[in-house]
Amino acid sequence: MLGLNCKQVVARSSALIDGELPFWEALQLRLHMAVCKGCTAFVHQMRVTRSLTLAAGQATPDDDAALAAVLARLASEGRDAG
Amino acid sequence: MPGIGSDREQVRALIAGDRAAFAQLFRQHNAAMVRVATGITGSRAVAEEVTQDAWVAVLKHIAGFEERSSLAGWIFTILVNRARSRARVEGRSVSFDAGGEDNSLAAAFDGRGHWKDTPALWEEITPDRIVAGRRMLDVVTAAIEALPPGQRAVMVLRGQQGLEAEEVCAILGINEGNMRVMLHRARLAVRAAIDRLER
Numbered sequence: 001m002l003g004l005n006c007k008q009v010v011a012r013s014s015a016l017i018d019g020e021l022p023f024w025e026a027l028q029l030r031l032h033m034a035v036c037k038g039c040t041a042f043v044h045q046m047r048v049t050r051s052l053t054l055a056a057g058q059a060t061p062d063d064d065a066a067l068a069a070v071l072a073r074l075a076s077e078g079r080d081a082g
Numbered sequence: 083m084p085g086i087g088s089d090r091e092q093v094r095a096l097i098a099g100d101r102a103a104f105a106q107l108f109r110q111h112n113a114a115m116v117r118v119a120t121g122i123t124g125s126r127a128v129a130e131e132v133t134q135d136a137w138v139a140v141l142k143h144i145a146g147f148e149e150r151s152s153l154a155g156w157i158f159t160i161l162v163n164r165a166r167s168r169a170r171v172e173g174r175s176v177s178f179d180a181g182g183e184d185n186s187l188a189a190a191f192d193g194r195g196h197w198k199d200t201p202a203l204w205e206e207i208t209p210d211r212i213v214a215g216r217r218m219l220d221v222v223t224a225a226i227e228a229l230p231p232g233q234r235a236v237m238v239l240r241g242q243q244g245l246e247a248e249e250v251c252a253i254l255g256i257n258e259g260n261m262r263v264m265l266h267r268a269r270l271a272v273r274a275a276i277d278r279l280e281r
């Protein structure tokens with residue numbers, strides 16, 4: 001499978017950035033990317049996407065009202081009542 | 083991601099009725115729980131109810147938590163089970179399949195599988211801008227919320243909450259190959275949303 005095309009690189013891009021590709025396959029992707037600006041840009045985009053996904057998950061909204069609701073329910077139901 | 087050791091401390095604090103410990107755990111997972119449950123139930127309001135029920139169940143049964151999974155894995159198992167049964171009651175069938183072939187980038191390649199148009203470099207996306215404006219993160223969140231339930235759950239559990247791959251598979255009842263396919267497709271969709279913003 002020497003000489004991956006761009007479509008094949010894209011299909012493996014998540015596995016590459018997650019470090020889940022076998023050594024030789026990762027090497028083939030890197031060899032392709034060394035001569036392909038498009039795939040280099042795409043893999044970079046996938047890394048940015050991964051970071052932004054994580055950041056979006058950490059941008060926690062204000063949960064105080066929801067927290068108060070759970071605590072109120074627990075108080076009214078009695079913690080050990082089952 | 084917190085390891086088992088800090089799980090144990092958190093559990094001990096929860097059993098002791100430590101409110102600050104609960105508030106911390108709540109802030110860590112509540113938004114993600116609502117996001118996953120909304121995908122399964124199809125309704126934000128129902129998802130908020132289901133999530134509240136799940137929290138009550140978590141606190142009631144915390145003494146029975148056995149470290150067979152992480153605390154987060156256990157919480158999301160309770161949540162997903164409740165969301166699925168609620169969806170079932172409402173006659174909504176939810177499958178976490180990866181689905182058929184993904185064609186989101188089909189038009190991007192020529193017949194030999196090479197790029198027709200080279201992807202943009204996204205030079206405008208820098209850490210400063212991400213912190214400065216919430217717009218980018220809102221776009222990402224909106225794109226995740228538009229995903230099918232399985233992809234959305236994988237993206238939140240694996241990509242945001244940092245759960246281990248095996249745990250995500252156990253919670254959703256899928257195999258690891260399927261999970262990777264769903265994570266990849268979810269990322270492609272989010273990437274496309276960011277790319278539209280950049281152009």
Ligand SMILES: [Zn+2]
Binds near residue numbers: 005007036040197
């Ligand atoms: Zn290429």
